[in-house]
Amino acid sequence: MTTLTDPPKGAFRPSMLLYDSRYRSLTLQAIAAIVLALCFLYLYSNVAANLRAAGLNISYSFLGNTAGYDINQTLIEYTSQSTNWRAAIVGILNTLLVAFLACITATIFGVLAGVLRLSPNWLVRKLMAFYVEIFRNIPVLIWIIIIFTIMTAVLPAPSAFRGDDSDSSMLFNLAAFTNRGVYIPGPYFTRGFGAEGNGALNWLLVIAVLVGSLIATRAVSASANAKQAATGVRPKTLWLNLAIWFVPVIIVLFALGLQWDTPALRGFNFQGGLKIGGPLIALWFALSIYTGAFIAENVRAGIQAVSKGQTEAAAALGLRPRRVMSLVVLPQALRVIIPPLISQYLNITKNSSLAIAVGYADITATLGGITLNQTGRAIECVLLLMLFYLIISLLISAFMNVYNNTMKLKER
Amino acid sequence: MSDTHAESIRFVRETTLPQAEPPVAERGVYKWGRENLFATPANTLLTLVSLYVIYLVLSAILPWLLNGVWNANSLTECREILAGETGGCFAVLVDRWSQLFFGFKYPSEEYWRPTLTFLLFFLAAAPVLFFDLPRKLLIFTAIFPFLAYWLIWGGPVLVPVVALIGFILGYLVYARLVTQNFAGGFFGGVAAAVAVWFLGGYLVEWTSGPTSLLAAVPSRDLGGYMLNFMLGVSCVSLSVPIGIALALGRQSSMPLIKWVSVVFIEFIRGVPLITLLFVASVMLAYFFPPESTVDLFLRVVIMITMFSSAYIAEVIRGGLAALPKGQYEAADSLGLDYAQAMRLIILPQALKISIPGIVNIAVGLFKDTTLVSVISMFDLVGMIRGPILASTDWNGVYWELLGFAALLFFVVCYGISQYSQWLERRLATDHR
Numbered sequence: 001m002t003t004l005t006d007p008p009k010g011a012f013r014p015s016m017l018l019y020d021s022r023y024r025s026l027t028l029q030a031i032a033a034i035v036l037a038l039c040f041l042y043l044y045s046n047v048a049a050n051l052r053a054a055g056l057n058i059s060y061s062f063l064g065n066t067a068g069y070d071i072n073q074t075l076i077e078y079t080s081q082s083t084n085w086r087a088a089i090v091g092i093l094n095t096l097l098v099a100f101l102a103c104i105t106a107t108i109f110g111v112l113a114g115v116l117r118l119s120p121n122w123l124v125r126k127l128m129a130f131y132v133e134i135f136r137n138i139p140v141l142i143w144i145i146i147i148f149t150i151m152t153a154v155l156p157a158p159s160a161f162r163g164d165d166s167d168s169s170m171l172f173n174l175a176a177f178t179n180r181g182v183y184i185p186g187p188y189f190t191r192g193f194g195a196e197g198n199g200a201l202n203w204l205l206v207i208a209v210l211v212g213s214l215i216a217t218r219a220v221s222a223s224a225n226a227k228q229a230a231t232g233v234r235p236k237t238l239w240l241n242l243a244i245w246f247v248p249v250i251i252v253l254f255a256l257g258l259q260w261d262t263p264a265l266r267g268f269n270f271q272g273g274l275k276i277g278g279p280l281i282a283l284w285f286a287l288s289i290y291t292g293a294f295i296a297e298n299v300r301a302g303i304q305a306v307s308k309g310q311t312e313a314a315a316a317l318g319l320r321p322r323r324v325m326s327l328v329v330l331p332q333a334l335r336v337i338i339p340p341l342i343s344q345y346l347n348i349t350k351n352s353s354l355a356i357a358v359g360y361a362d363i364t365a366t367l368g369g370i371t372l373n374q375t376g377r378a379i380e381c382v383l384l385l386m387l388f389y390l391i392i393s394l395l396i397s398a399f400m401n402v403y404n405n406t407m408k409l410k411e412r
Numbered sequence: 413m414s415d416t417h418a419e420s421i422r423f424v425r426e427t428t429l430p431q432a433e434p435p436v437a438e439r440g441v442y443k444w445g446r447e448n449l450f451a452t453p454a455n456t457l458l459t460l461v462s463l464y465v466i467y468l469v470l471s472a473i474l475p476w477l478l479n480g481v482w483n484a485n486s487l488t489e490c491r492e493i494l495a496g497e498t499g500g501c502f503a504v505l506v507d508r509w510s511q512l513f514f515g516f517k518y519p520s521e522e523y524w525r526p527t528l529t530f531l532l533f534f535l536a537a538a539p540v541l542f543f544d545l546p547r548k549l550l551i552f553t554a555i556f557p558f559l560a561y562w563l564i565w566g567g568p569v570l571v572p573v574v575a576l577i578g579f580i581l582g583y584l585v586y587a588r589l590v591t592q593n594f595a596g597g598f599f600g601g602v603a604a605a606v607a608v609w610f611l612g613g614y615l616v617e618w619t620s621g622p623t624s625l626l627a628a629v630p631s632r633d634l635g636g637y638m639l640n641f642m643l644g645v646s647c648v649s650l651s652v653p654i655g656i657a658l659a660l661g662r663q664s665s666m667p668l669i670k671w672v673s674v675v676f677i678e679f680i681r682g683v684p685l686i687t688l689l690f691v692a693s694v695m696l697a698y699f700f701p702p703e704s705t706v707d708l709f710l711r712v713v714i715m716i717t718m719f720s721s722a723y724i725a726e727v728i729r730g731g732l733a734a735l736p737k738g739q740y741e742a743a744d745s746l747g748l749d750y751a752q753a754m755r756l757i758i759l760p761q762a763l764k765i766s767i768p769g770i771v772n773i774a775v776g777l778f779k780d781t782t783l784v785s786v787i788s789m790f791d792l793v794g795m796i797r798g799p800i801l802a803s804t805d806w807n808g809v810y811w812e813l814l815g816f817a818a819l820l821f822f823v824v825c826y827g828i829s830q831y832s833q834w835l836e837r838r839l840a841t842d843h844r
Contacts, residue, residue, distance in 0.1 A: 029668040036672065043699050050698045121455045122448035123462045137825035138818045139779035141786075141793055146818075149810045350684035356786055368690055378694035385690070386683045393682035 047379075062375045063088070069370050071361040073277050084371050091366035092388060098283050098362065099349040105288035106348060107341070110295025117300050128296070135293035140351055143290050148282035148358040155179045158269050176263055176270055182281060183263035186274035190257035202256050209252050216244045279360035283352065291348050295341065302337035303329060335408055342400040346393055353389070363388055476500045476811075486805035504809045505816055508800050512816070515635015515790050516799050522566075522627065526638050529563045532556060533645070541831065554579075564634070564642070566626035570619060574612030578605040594751035631709035635790035637820060643791075644778035647716040651777075652770065654717065655724030656763075660754065662729055673725070680722035685780050688715045693787040712784055720777045727769030731762035764839050771832035775825045782821075792817050 017027045051057060063085040070080050075093045078086055117128040135143070158178045161170065170176045176183040189202045220237050228234040263273030306329050314328040315321075355362040356369055363385065372381040436442055450456045479499030483506070484490045490501035505512070514523055536556035539549035558572035582605030590597030634642070661673035680688070692715040693708065700706050735758060743753035763770075785794030796813045800806055806813075 025666045029666050047698045049702050121458050137822045139782040141782045353684040353686040382695050390682040
């Protein structure tokens, strides 16, 4: 029997740097480091020389200067006298708004289409396959432009709503679809904290009540689970849960004096209510239907990945089809669906930068568009823009990975 | 016993009945309809809703499509011909056909050059896509990029020839040295190619006169669908080798190499393509030496290639990870070194696994080439949104133009995805 011994420890020779596997990786890395450093040095010297020639230097002081341009849709206070930094914040909030809205609707579209693609109904199956193929194979930019065109060129102007026998009429006298945007009733509070119109605190209260309801319903189902485990009989929780969800929030809304501000035609335009601008709707809807087609494929793949034996076993146990779906198939399918879903959410967030094509004031349009063009600070603006998207991407994937970890198969 | 039994039975059939047709409800269109369309009340409702949706869509599109006007010089003329009827004004496609495909600046007497390139592209792509074709055709595939460059951009013929000679000489040196050592072959080949290009540069400068066989066309004159196509093809083909290198780098045991690859991939994947295009249009020029002018097309190709190579690297990393560990161990046990193991055993299998992913990236990238319209390049979407819709003749013809653009992209993307599915079936060499 032979025993392994260490290789002979000879004196170090320079040739070992290339032929000895212990040192070769070090040599290669040293070469790579030198090449990399030289590249960076070369790029840096080019940038320095170019900036000197253009009489510029890297400085972020332009962020504090007056922006001098208007933004049509803002979530926070903003005027053209605000700073560039404020404009960038407005853009960031708009990006997050459209990304959040589109993530929700894309998930709804995607889950619906994905489930319907597995429907026993032949016609529905084919229609959904058609939807998926059409939307996946045409660039999202074209979809955004098409929907924006519908919003601006096809919908009637506000003037078409005027008069008794007008060309267009409002939907149930509540919502108006015009080429300047969609007007819907907006809620506001007549009592409560703060002055009228400044209801941020009131909204926080409503959200707090809803969160409380969520915690309470989870406690109810936990106690129901415990009772079922102990006695085998599951108490009926539906009515209790409904009450927990609706009663407190209705009481709070009533106490705060909720009123609806319906839009009405005054002068040349609609006044009052909430206005959702055409660019936002185009971007929101286009991103939703486009990404929805991708999510549909993920959902279908996830459901098909659950082996048929699982469904059959559940049916053999006497579970009804809906319970089979919710208790057996979906929990297993979600494990397959969630990771690609995360990347679809990331895609939505990144694709929302296409806002610049339809004039929606997201971060790409404010910081990367107008501010960049006005100040000429190309390097600084693009770097900030990239930094923002990097942070958002990392945050989304971090949050969703935490969620994924709670969903995934618990193994040894 | 048997007697009584025979008497207790009234009737015994002695011949088999001829086979009868199933009942009407159990065959043909009735059975199919009952099972596939009207199985349950809910299903029936779904069917009716779907039929209504189909009716809505068709009733909106068909009159518009069938009643379309194909011959007119402007939108007003279209409307006069239609006289209030519903109908598309497809005359804009006829009128602006060449602009949609070649952009508005490419000299019209040279249109045959991109068209010929496009046709030759299929000849060049055929042996790569369908590997039952004779392998000798790959020689044309290797020559095609240089030929395509010369046909589209024109200019002195020596430029692509010198570039080609550099590659050939580099390959010869590589083939000679690789039998001893992969690294030696690789770096020797690169050195030989660079030497040829360096010397060739002087030769081109010395010989180039004011006239050339094909008139030079600057990059900024390219446009239309041709631009989308060129960007898509060149960026995908450039990014596959870079993506392989990045994927191997990410799997490397050397921390520096691994770290550089990870940072590059995660950075590129974390930002939208638009910001990278901004880099190409406003920032990248700062990174080149002050006296050099690198045109926008090249800068865009650089950035899109970086973008897609990061995504392709992740797909290939998936392929590498999906390969059973035994394959790596088998390569080691044969005594192969890293380069041999990768070239001969690991990468062929990993790439095969990654094909669907790579095709997905390619389709996505081809669709994303429309984003260059945001940085004011006149690709297909840029042409439609810019010169065509802004012209007085055709202001207001949205659906025909956008529908045409959508159709062009759909045909290509759907074709590629169908090809990839065929390829997957074809390459399924494992026995499952």
